[in-house]
Amino acid sequence: MMDFFSKFCCVKGSDRKNQGKKDSTWRIFSLKELQLATNNFNYDNKLGEGGFGSVYWGQLWDGSQIAVKRLKSWSNKAEVEFSVEVEILARVRHKNLLTLRGYCAEGQERLIVYDYMTNLSLLSHLHGQHSAECHLDWPRRMNIAVGAAEGIAYLHHYATPHIIHRDIKASNVLLDSDFKAQVADFGFAKFIPDGATHVTTRVKGTLGYLAPEYAMLGKASESCDVYSFGILLLELASGKKPIEKLSSTIKRPITDWALPLARERNFGELADQRLNGNYVEEELKRVIFVGLVCADNRPEKRPTMLEVVELLKGDKAKFAALEDDEMFKGSVAADSGTEDSSEIMSEDKEPKQEIEDVKP
Numbered sequence: 299m300m301d302f303f304s305k306f307c308c309v310k311g312s313d314r315k316n317q318g319k320k321d322s323t324w325r326i327f328s329l330k331e332l333q334l335a336t337n338n339f340n341y342d343n344k345l346g347e348g349g350f351g352s353v354y355w356g357q358l359w360d361g362s363q364i365a366v367k368r369l370k371s372w373s374n375k376a377e378v379e380f381s382v383e384v385e386i387l388a389r390v391r392h393k394n395l396l397t398l399r400g401y402c403a404e405g406q407e408r409l410i411v412y413d414y415m416t417n418l419s420l421l422s423h424l425h426g427q428h429s430a431e432c433h434l435d436w437p438r439r440m441n442i443a444v445g446a447a448e449g450i451a452y453l454h455h456y457a458t459p460h461i462i463h464r465d466i467k468a469s470n471v472l473l474d475s476d477f478k479a480q481v482a483d484f485g486f487a488k489f490i491p492d493g494a495t496h497v498t499t500r501v502k503g504t505l506g507y508l509a510p511e512y513a514m515l516g517k518a519s520e521s522c523d524v525y526s527f528g529i530l531l532l533e534l535a536s537g538k539k540p541i542e543k544l545s546s547t548i549k550r551p552i553t554d555w556a557l558p559l560a561r562e563r564n565f566g567e568l569a570d571q572r573l574n575g576n577y578v579e580e581e582l583k584r585v586i587f588v589g590l591v592c593a594d595n596r597p598e599k600r601p602t603m604l605e606v607v608e609l610l611k612g613d614k615a616k617f618a619a620l621e622d623d624e625m626f627k628g629s630v631a632a633d634s635g636t637e638d639s640s641e642i643m644s645e646d647k648e649p650k651q652e653i654e655d656v657k658p
Contacts, residue, residue: 417477446530
């Protein structure tokens with residue numbers, strides 16, 4: 299453990315890319331300080347809970363608000379995830395990545411301290427406690443899409459070494475006071491060595507967002523994050539969950555619902571009904587088409603995150619080529635790469651879900 303922290307402390311002053319950089323400093327917190335800030339991790343301060351442990355709201359002596367992730371129990375597995383997340387957050391600085399405030403490692407306690415996000419997670423606004431309040435108008439959704447894409451593109455293309463997140467989902471996109479996206483939770487993230495196309499690893503993530511080649515073969519790459527982000531885009535535009543339960547035995551992936559409507563150019567049906575028709579159709583079309591091509595079952599067909607950013611920002615030439623893609627023509631039975639997606643949801647093939655969605 300000491301080897302990690304001696305290496306980790308050297309990261310603080312290291313030179314980083316300036317792409318979207320935001321100024322921030324982190325520090326080591328004492329356990330007593332965090333106990334005082336969270337009222338001894340009081341249940342009333344709890345923001346969410348998942349497979350890793352719990353997240354608590356807290357307030358420091360200077361009045362600043364923080365979120366504290368407290369690992370459930372000490373173990374080698376928890377130690378690894380704690381170390382990975384702290385090291386990655388210390389290395390990266392981007393306006394759309396959650397800022398590390400610091401950490402605490404005393405005895406068997408492992409805690410990570412972040413900026414508190416006033417508007418909680420995207421999940422809470424799409425499917426949780428804020429879903430009926432309609433805070434997400436179309437301009438905010440579009441800004442969230444672009445911001446989250448830029449944060450992930452930074453990880454893939456500008457961080458050194460490159461980083462794959464491995465758990466892109468609505469509960470891991472947090473929203474600040476201005477509803478700007480902050481990609482969070484790097485406990486499952488992996489560094490990609492120079493020249494490597496993928497890393498083979500144990501499957502971790504959330505059902506509905508997992509790329510097929512990762513869910514079935516454990517091959518993790520930047521392209522797997524692109525797939526997850528595609529599902530997130532469809533979720534953001536439509537307000538539907540990644541997997542819809544049609545009956546006690548039948549589940550439908552969001553791609554199987556969205557692709558036929560996209561081919562018909564039926565954007566009124568694709569748009570979240572809570573928008574009441576108040577959206578820019580060209581932008582909605584862009585989000586839906588980009589989401590579907592990102593979530594293609596064939597990794598070679600997916601764009602890079604840099605291309606995703608360009609498409610979402612309105613690169614007309616690139617989008618014209620995308621709109622003309624075979625995926626968006628012909629019948630639903632065409633070889634789009636979505637027909638087999640339901641296979642990863644059958645009971646005997648369902649990958650173990652290593653972490654639960656944070657409760658909003």
